[in-house]
Amino acid sequence: MGSFARLYQVLGIQRRPAHIPVPKVEPISKPMNDETPVLAAGNGPVYFNEVNYDHTSYTSWLMKHPSALSLFDRMMTAAEGKRIAIFLDYDGTLSPIVADPDRAFMPEKMRSAVNDVASQFPTAIISGRSLDKLFEFVRLTNVCYAGSHGMDIMAPTRLKNSYNTKFKTEAVDIKANEAVHFQPAQEFLPAIQEVLCKLEEETKMIPGVMIEDNKFCISVHFRQVQEEDYTRLEEKVKAILEDYSLLQLTNGKKVMEIRPSIKWDKGHALEYLLEFLGFGNFNDVLPIYIGDDQTDEDAFKVIQSRGQGYSILVSSIPKYTGASYSLHDPMEVLSFLLRLVRWKENSSVTIRCSTQKER
Numbered sequence: 433m434g435s436f437a438r439l440y441q442v443l444g445i446q447r448r449p450a451h452i453p454v455p456k457v458e459p460i461s462k463p464m465n466d467e468t469p470v471l472a473a474g475n476g477p478v479y480f481n482e483v484n485y486d487h488t489s490y491t492s493w494l495m496k497h498p499s500a501l502s503l504f505d506r507m508m509t510a511a512e513g514k515r516i517a518i519f520l521d522y523d524g525t526l527s528p529i530v531a532d533p534d535r536a537f538m539p540e541k542m543r544s545a546v547n548d549v550a551s552q553f554p555t556a557i558i559s560g561r562s563l564d565k566l567f568e569f570v571r572l573t574n575v576c577y578a579g580s581h582g583m584d585i586m587a588p589t590r591l592k593n594s595y596n597t598k599f600k601t602e603a604v605d606i607k608a609n610e611a612v613h614f615q616p617a618q619e620f621l622p623a624i625q626e627v628l629c630k631l632e633e634e635t636k637m638i639p640g641v642m643i644e645d646n647k648f649c650i651s652v653h654f655r656q657v658q659e660e661d662y663t664r665l666e667e668k669v670k671a672i673l674e675d676y677s678l679l680q681l682t683n684g685k686k687v688m689e690i691r692p693s694i695k696w697d698k699g700h701a702l703e704y705l706l707e708f709l710g711f712g713n714f715n716d717v718l719p720i721y722i723g724d725d726q727t728d729e730d731a732f733k734v735i736q737s738r739g740q741g742y743s744i745l746v747s748s749i750p751k752y753t754g755a756s757y758s759l760h761d762p763m764e765v766l767s768f769l770l771r772l773v774r775w776k777e778n779s780s781v782t783i784r785c786s787t788q789k790e791r
């Protein structure tokens with residue numbers, strides 16, 4: 433048994449045995465499972481999942497979105513002398529996707545790697561989870577956090593160089609360090625709370641539904657719902673939302689997400705955090721963003737439009753993405769983070785040695 437597998441076992445994380453295929457699940461009306469379309473030559477969009485995609489298509493997809501591990505040296509040579517900042521998604525990136533959202537623990541090795549990365553580079557974790565839940569999972573005090581898809585940002589004040597004062601209130605993090613909170617969707621909280629109560633009441637008769645309160649967003653999980661109940665669930669959710677025109681419905685990995693209809697997403701959170709870190713006005717800044725889900729595409733777009741930085745999609749299947757690079761799964765994310773730390777340590781030694789020689 434590999435060390436990760438052992439770690440998963442100790443932590444009680446569920447993994448699907450390799451010989452049991454993931455059941456093929458049809459989308460509700462749009463794709464609502466783990467799969468996103470890839471273009472099959474001449475045939476229009478096709479939905480791939482672990483059952484029906486083949487390795488040839490993954491290999492040709494890799495040509496367009498090469499592995500950030502294979503190209504690590506080349507990427508880092510280009511990053512030499514730049515101010516690097518690291519942005520990480522949580523579910524599916526730092527923790528494996530598991531059936532029970534409450535048990536999506538971060539392996540200890542990953543926590544230690546993120547801690548090491550954060551001691552070398554400004555680091556932020558941007559997630560759809562509530563800020564509290566995210567902090568409970570990660571438990572590191574040297575990183576910035578953005579929960580609710582970027583609508584709830586908490587950053588240690590000591591990491592701050594400059595920031596936007598709009599919507600800002602001073603706060604204190606659990607270790608009593610000063611922190612900055614940024615919550616651009618506060619006015620939506622009453623509506624979100626109302627919808628949460630209605631959803632809990634009106635979906636409780638559908639077995640397997642799990643409603644997750646992510647503070648400024650709500651996740652309606654259907655990973656454990658029987659396929660024949662999908663339509664009923666979707667109808668119930670949509671009927672509730674008819675009375676709330678300021679809330680919108682989006683899709684993630686076997687989850688429907690309800691969130692405020694404001695122009696604020698993970699891409700905006702990335703820009704906000706760059707500004708907060710004092711990196712907003714420099715043209716030698718190189719953000720590295722790693723994420724696995726649809727909501728991470730907004731951050732990939734920001735990196736693309738800045739014309740600087742590396743966007744890395746975590747995916748074991750071919751997908752439409754704006755990311756330039758890829759990593760196969762959280763284990764590869766771990767390897768990438770460890771290499772990053774080693775690269776930084778080695779480049780610091782090289783700089784120290786050459787400065788000493790010059791003296």
Ligand SMILES: O=P(O)(O)OC[C@H]1O[C@H](O[C@H]2O[C@H](CO)[C@@H](O)[C@H](O)[C@H]2O)[C@H](O)[C@@H](O)[C@@H]1O
Nearest residue numbers: 522523529530531533536559560651655685687
């Ligand atoms: O932005 P992220 O950190 O990727 O969060 C997105 C959603 O992730 C979680 O749900 C997903 O992971 C669960 C645990 O592995 C899995 O059971 C679920 O099917 C996935 O959709 C989280 O529970 C959601 O609230 C987040 O919005």
